[in-house]
Amino acid sequence: MTTPFPFSAIVGQDQMKLAMVLTAIDPGIGGVLVFGDRGTGKSTAVRALASLLPPMTVVRGCPVNSERPEDCPDWANVADTTPEQRPTPVVDLPLGVTEDRVTGALDIERALTQGEKAFEPGLLARANRGYLYIDEVNLLEDHIVDLLLDVAQSGVNAVEREGLSIRHAARFVLVGSGNPEEGELRPQLLDRFGLSVEVTTPGAIDDRIEVIRRRSAFETETRAFLDHWQAEDAKLRDRIVAARTALRDVATTEDILRDCAELSIALGTDGLRGELTLLRAARALAAHDNAAAITRDQLRAIAPLALGHRLRRDPLDEAGSTARVTRAVADVLG
Known part of the structure; x- marks a missing residue:
């Protein structure tokens, strides 16, 4: 394998x-x-x-x-x-x-x-x-x-x-x-x-060099490379397990619910799946961040991922979906 x-x-x-x-x-x-x-x-x-x-x-x-x-x-x-x-x-x-x-x-x-x-x-x-x-x-x-x-x-x-x-x-x-x-x-x-x-393809030369360096180490110094990075994976795995436990205790305020609805209305998304996903993903991110409640910071981070692919096409707006979500987030959340 x-x-x-x-x-x-x-x-x-x-x-x-x-x-x-x-x-x-x-x-x-x-x-x-x-x-x-x-x-x-x-x-x-x-x-x-x-x-x-x-x-x-x-x-x-x-x-x-x-x-x-x-x-x-x-x-x-x-x-x-x-x-x-x-x-x-x-x-x-x-x-x-x-x-x-x-x-x-x-x-x-x-x-x-x-x-x-x-x-x-x-x-x-x-x-x-x-x-x-x-x-x-x-x-x-x-x-x-x-x-x-x-x-x-x-x-x-x-x-x-x-x-x-x-x-x-x-x-x-x-x-x-x-x-x-x-x-x-x-x-x-x-x-x-x-x-x-x-x-997208990384544009920074340092990032591209690091990609080459890590891939080369994976192929030529496999054991040492895996020993180091699998330890990092184990830390992330522990964080995921802790977040799963904390998920049910993350609080959601009425203001956050209103923010989710206003974002979806501002973007003109069809149906209610967008704000439901936005809320759920923001709660998971709050648990990942060890936060007691969802904040606007989590909504800002998640909105492009949860709403970007749900936008109707606007022939008068040449901006990409991520840019449109970013604008809406700035208007609604400040």
């Missing part, structure tokens, strides 16, 4: 790393969409995320990573219900994947050899309680997009075909990356991502 590049060793791209850390603190924020130039560390960050995430408790024999024996689906016939610690799954969903591979299907081998009608779980089962990663998400086939939208909405994967009637939990954080030059994302799927980040 290839050793992933340590998450903490990624140079710059602070917004991307922050978005991923926040979803680790509160998966209910929704997914993360990372759009930008090729070679800017998008895929590297997602691969590194797997080694950063805290382990989770699962039932050993459960194919959908259930935490308790009573949560295991009946069709799985789980015999070994011993709890164990496993790494949080980060599952790749490749382009060109078939619907059967995503949702699961009839186990053909058992049907032919044993005459049994059994279910073979798919990628959604493996990703439950973890992350589902799609590289080049804007190139994903429409019928797979529709399937993901249904499951993301309900949190349940339902398979009704080939004589099977199967349901199982499928709650995951959707992480997508892509290059905007290769096409836009369907609005329905775009809205499903809680946070969106635009990454």
